Amino acid sequence: MPKTKAKVTDDSSPELMIVAKGLTKTYGDFVAVDGINFEVKKGEAFGLLGPNGAGKSTTMKMIASTSQRSGGELTILGKDPNQHGPEIRAHLGVVPQQDNLDRELKVWENLMTYGRFFGLKSAWLKTKIDELLEFAQLEDKRNVKTEELSGGMKRRLTIARGLVNEPEILMLDEPTTGLDPQARHILWDRLFRLKEVGVTLVITTHYMDEAEQLCDRLVVMDKGKIMAEGSPAELIKTYSSKEVLEVRFGSDNNKTMAKQLKGIGDRLEILPDRILVYTEDGEAALKKILAAGMHPITSLVRRSSLEDVFLRLTGRTLVD
Amino acid sequence: MSLINTGVDSAIAIAERRRGKLGAALFAGRPESVFLRNVYALKSSNWLVVLSGFVEPVFYLLAFGYGLGKLIGGITDASGNPIPYAAYIAPALLATSAMNGAIYDSTWNVFFKMHFGKIYQAMLSTSLGPLDVAMGEIGWALARGFIYAVGFMAVVTPMGLIRSWWGLMAIPAAVLIAFGFASVGMGITSYLKNFHQMDWVNFFMLPMFLFSGTFYSLSVYPDWLRTIIEALPLYQAIAMIRGFTLGYVDGALVGHILYFVVMIVLGLLFTTKRLRALFLS
Structure with a gap:
């Protein structure tokens, strides 16, 4: 590029x-x-x-x-x-x-x-x-x-x-x-x-x-x-961090858990099914979450993609 | 392989040649390419459907001209000369079939190409203009009308129903009639949104066929009704072809021809405007 x-x-x-x-x-x-x-x-x-x-x-x-x-x-x-x-x-x-x-x-x-x-x-x-x-x-x-x-x-x-x-x-x-x-x-x-x-x-x-x-x-x-x-x-x-940590706490819990996640990572994106934690180091963010006594059902660390840019700029997931 | 053309006969060079010419945004000078598309489509379509357009007026002629004609006997023209009934209605049936063919092509076929095949959308994403599309499509309807007219004349002439050498003119007259109906019909079709609305077209066509002097002279009507019927295009068409096949060539014929020339010009303007509004607005 x-x-x-x-x-x-x-x-x-x-x-x-x-x-x-x-x-x-x-x-x-x-x-x-x-x-x-x-x-x-x-x-x-x-x-x-x-x-x-x-x-x-x-x-x-x-x-x-x-x-x-x-x-x-x-x-x-x-x-x-x-x-x-x-x-x-x-x-x-x-x-x-x-x-x-x-x-x-x-x-x-x-x-x-x-x-x-x-x-x-x-x-x-x-x-x-x-x-x-x-x-x-x-x-x-x-x-x-x-x-x-x-x-x-x-x-x-x-x-x-x-x-x-x-x-x-x-x-x-x-x-x-x-x-x-x-x-x-x-x-x-x-x-x-x-x-x-x-x-x-x-x-x-x-x-x-x-x-x-x-x-x-x-x-x-x-x-x-x-x-x-x-x-x-x-x-x-410009619009995203290097890595993204995706954590799921179950559909009903994501909103309340998001409050506790404040301060971890650069920015949070709360989706209906999961929370995205934008951070330079996904593994480190996950460790912090576990250390704070929170236990996500699933977690995934991945590189940032255009989809994250998209979410940030248009404020919505792609539903077509 | 080279995908970027810089040659003299590139699509760009061809398109640029029309720059500055009148109506360059509407007309690329290639209606024949639209016509050609229909030739390809016809090659792989059902020939029986094509044939049906020729058979219909012949059936009407047999049923009414000879079946009903037997009961009626002959009729007399304005100067008192006797005319066999079949010879009286044959030109009207030719005019009607020219109208029906053109309307069928410019309503059902055009509607399908417009909304389901998206054929025009594809054509107008090339360097063609809407007038090329309109003329190509209408030209196709005319070619069909011409072939049907020749076929019909080939059947009725040996029956002795063409009473003058002027009758040869019935063939170009039928094409002129088809041109008029096709150019207006295509514009009207552009307003139709679904197949149900197509029934409205038939709703106007059938009474026009029955009451426009097809089977009897307009002299049976009161004056006011007669004036209305005389203003309708099918009456003009029938009067024109009947004039030729019966050999009554006079000033009235010029009027009928002019009627269709005006109809064609207005129809083409109308259709081009509509195609532009639909696909290039």
Whole structure:
């Protein structure tokens, strides 16, 4: 992670792919995105993290030029989506939250028709399709109807489809939601490869491990606002302690025990089922608790993660 | 493999070529790519369903033209010339089937693609504009209408029901009619939220089919009702095709054609606006 940071600061003028200033989207009285600022640099994997309803998908739609902003400024590759929507969309690959593959078509036909929507020639697309099917590990599914694919395959095909126009920016809205662990790992591997060849990734997720795995830099959003920004390591360093001690005293006792735990660790987070003790040394904190005569039902010492940052910033657990 | 394209014919280069042109945000100049998608979908769909659109007007013709026509005998036109009943209703059935086909395509099919297939959402996340989608979809409805019209004419011409060489014009006329209905229909469909509301479309279509001078002349109506019926698109459609197949070519035909030209232009504007509001707002 420090390496990435050094690279960015060393480069005096990193190419900015996306710039948002005071970006706002309202639906009637409801403010979905509330004046956010961020920049995405070339070749970076940028994450938008937040609970459901935080405004992630709305932000993605505005970048993808399928939703017009209500206020603020937004430029994608120096172009304003309000004026150059179709042009910007030619730069982008879009992988929506819900698969919108064409169920009436076969796997290769999905790629062919999508490429044609961009005006690409079918002779060129034929070789491109071979390449993309190999990339998505779907070569043997070429002539299968899309509806017969598994969830993981559908998602890989949607990503392959998003790459038909050889985009500079690939937008992924919750790319692994609903996939089993194996399918997720295959997908992450594919996304890493894209990053290696220089594709800029913009990813929304509510999986903390995914954000830590994939993103160079991310923003945490809540209620339409950006709560924090940085690399996963920076965020953990700034908003959490080195280690976390998780103790359980039983659902009914956690609240009363929390009073006795005061003074142990840097900070406490009381969840319905457990208490989190943020500390530089988890084992030492546990010893203190035991020495004070408290006996948790279970205890666990672990390294701090983005989930802890998330809890602190949005003040809630991820319930989806 | 190279994933970032810098070539001349990249998607970006193609999109940038339209910069500064009128309506560049709405139209990418590629409705044929939307049409092509339907060709692919048709290849793997049920051909019997496609065939049904052709069979329906033929069945009506047999039942009413020949079955009922036997009881009626012939009718006379405004100048007193006798016309066989089947020859009187054949053009009306062609006009109706052009309307039905276009409405079916632009309501049921479009509704499905909009809400369940999310086909338009996918199309409009590429560099296509809403007008490309509208024109491609409507073009598809027209191609279908054209084939049905040719098929219908191939059946009725040998029966002697086309009484003038002007009758050939019935085919482009049927396409024009389908164009009018499809362009308005797609815009209306964009307002519908569920399948029940689709019944409202049928609720208007059936009486229009029965009372628009399909089976008898409007002269049976009182003047006020006649004026209302004459303003409806199906009456205009029937009068146009009947003019051609019976060979009554006069100034009234120009009026019927203009009616549909206006309907098409307004329909396209309306549909494009709606697609933009739904998917790009």
